[in-house]
Amino acid sequence: MTTAPRPATERVRPDVGLRERKKLRAMRHIQEVALDLFDEHGYAAVTIERVAAEAEVSPSSIYRYFGTKEQLVLYDEYDPMILDMIDKEPAEVDPMEAIRRSISYIAKEILPGDEELIRRRMRYAWNEPAVRSGLVRQVEEAEAMIREGLARRTGKDGGDLELKVVSAALVGGFVAVLEYWHQTDYRDSLDAVLERAFDVLSGGLKLE
Amino acid sequence: MTTAPRPATERVRPDVGLRERKKLRAMRHIQEVALDLFDEHGYAAVTIERVAAEAEVSPSSIYRYFGTKEQLVLYDEYDPMILDMIDKEPAEVDPMEAIRRSISYIAKEILPGDEELIRRRMRYAWNEPAVRSGLVRQVEEAEAMIREGLARRTGKDGGDLELKVVSAALVGGFVAVLEYWHQTDYRDSLDAVLERAFDVLSGGLKLE
DNA sequence: CTGTCACTTGAGAGTCACTGTCAAAGGAGG
DNA sequence: CCTCCTTTGACAGTGACTCTCAAGTGACAG
Known part of the structure; x- marks a missing residue:
């Protein structure tokens, strides 16, 4: 949904470096953690902050990656x-x-x-x-x-x-x-x- | 003010009493005020609190009537x-x-x-x-x-x-x-x- | 008319999703 | 190894929405 962050300067292949792989791995991990928590406590009862703590990233990152709480499920x-x-x-x-x-x-x-x-x-x-x-x-x-x-x-x-x-x-x-x-x-x-x-x-x- | 003709017992229709009419009138008024404000300042820039103040009701009432901010427009x-x-x-x-x-x-x-x-x-x-x-x-x-x-x-x-x-x-x-x-x-x-x-x-x- | 009851309203405090900013961290490329 | 630039985390908001409780006010009976 949310358009991917657009680099100011077009590099050769911005999609395959260590950075990008790290990001994708992090997203998968966060989504997994989030779904586990949702399954256990219910969607509404789990705050983004909680997910962030459990996944060991900052809430800011979750918002940067997913944009909204729903996208944690939908992505x-x-x-x-x-x-x-x-x-x-x-x-x-x-x-x-x-x-x-x-x-x-x-x-x-x-x-x-x-x-x-x-x-x-x-x-x-x-x-x-x-x-x-x-x-x-x-x-x-x-x-x-x-x-x-x-x-x-x-x-x-x-x-x-x-x-x-x-x-x-x-x-x-x-x-x-x-x-x-x-x-x-x-x-x-x-x-x-x-x-x-x-x-x-x-x-x-x-x-x- | 002349008293409206009031049937002896009106248990059957709880929808037409003074209370209900007041509520509907209030809702229409609030929606009007809200749309005016939205037109003038933009939807996002107008807070519920602002609408409440302008319409001279409490924010609680707006939530009770409409439930969400969007419903102010959609109702x-x-x-x-x-x-x-x-x-x-x-x-x-x-x-x-x-x-x-x-x-x-x-x-x-x-x-x-x-x-x-x-x-x-x-x-x-x-x-x-x-x-x-x-x-x-x-x-x-x-x-x-x-x-x-x-x-x-x-x-x-x-x-x-x-x-x-x-x-x-x-x-x-x-x-x-x-x-x-x-x-x-x-x-x-x-x-x-x-x-x-x-x-x-x-x-x-x-x-x- | 008047008192009682039940429902409605307003006030206030609290939660949390989401945003914007800024300094620090750490890949990318030379 | 060093410089650049993107990404990250910390932090401080903002405002929609919820809850609770006390005060207000229609509905209705006597």
């Missing part, structure tokens, strides 16, 4: 992945189909490995209002990017009503899928649920 | 109206059609009267992240109620995937409509934009 790297994949689909592919494929691919190939962690984080996304609205915000940003992708593919303007409606409906549907998946205790594979949802959406929201 | 009475209308549509009417009619009716008959105020409030909903997420939350509540309505009409369970996807896509589309309407400076009537959006949704999100 992950999937969104850019999906967008990247959509852009890599060949231009001839139908736009909706490109999205469908990309999301399915992630759901099938990447997520299963992290499923434990994902479930753990999802619980908060549906039980803590603050986390929930952070999730929605994140999804909205993804929506904007999907819309831009669709705009490029179709030649339409990004502010076009049709595009807005389509991408909003898509991400709305996606959130519904996550909610269903969560509430049915991850019974079916995410991919299977996604397929059913896509069918409903492209079938014109007909019920039955 | 209105349309949502229950729409839900009420949906429920009143005859049972034979196609569910989607019932929703479409109810929303259109409100957009056509009720909103134009308050359009000035609505626009004023919309500006904050799209420029202030906090207000925005409050709006989303409100819309999500409406979604839950729409879904229940659909469940009753179709005999499906409220947790059904199809139902979730349909209602989420609908409200997603609705938010997109509001955004489009706002960003195009309220050029077209809300009703007209809604019609176009409904067509896209029931056409299966086909682009072009």
Whole structure:
């Protein structure tokens, strides 16, 4: 979500030095500690200060890394992945189909490995209002990017009503899928649920 | 001051006494004062304390009435109206059609009267992240109620995937409509934009 | 009208997420 | 090894939001 800190002077590859690796390691560690504490005492009862103490960093650093308390739960790297994949689909592919494929691919190939962690984080996304609205915000940003992708593919303007409606409906549907998946205790594979949802959406929201 | 005609016992309707009327009047007044201040100094720069002072109530009361700062902007009475209308549509009417009619009716008959105020409030909903997420939350509540309505009409369970996807896509589309309407400076009537959006949704999100 | 009851309001103190600043620490590059 | 510049931590706010308690004030009965 929050744009990465932009270095004043562009170095050659600011992404791979010791600094960057240290930062990523620290973030993973902090998130882990935070989730442990949240699991034990509840999200609301754990202060940032507490997390900072437990993770042995300063509260300032947590804010610099994550921006907000919700992001301690929500932070992950999937969104850019999906967008990247959509852009890599060949231009001839139908736009909706490109999205469908990309999301399915992630759901099938990447997520299963992290499923434990994902479930753990999802619980908060549906039980803590603050986390929930952070999730929605994140999804909205993804929506904007999907819309831009669709705009490029179709030649339409990004502010076009049709595009807005389509991408909003898509991400709305996606959130519904996550909610269903969560509430049915991850019974079916995410991919299977996604397929059913896509069918409903492209079938014109007909019920039955 | 003439005493209003007071029915002997009024236990049945605790909603119309002097207390309730005073409260509603106070809420309207506070919201007005708040919007004036926000317009003049910007949302973030105005504290609740300031609003309270200007409106001559205590900050505690503002929290009791509105709960959060965003609700000072977002509070209105349309949502229950729409839900009420949906429920009143005859049972034979196609569910989607019932929703479409109810929303259109409100957009056509009720909103134009308050359009000035609505626009004023919309500006904050799209420029202030906090207000925005409050709006989303409100819309999500409406979604839950729409879904229940659909469940009753179709005999499906409220947790059904199809139902979730349909209602989420609908409200997603609705938010997109509001955004489009706002960003195009309220050029077209809300009703007209809604019609176009409904067509896209029931056409299966086909682009072009 | 009047007293009692129950609900509402205001005052005040407290918590905590989040921000901005500044000096110190420590990688990056020569 | 040394200089630069980014990152870190310490610190001091700010303001949204919560809780509690005492005082005020409509509702209602007698």
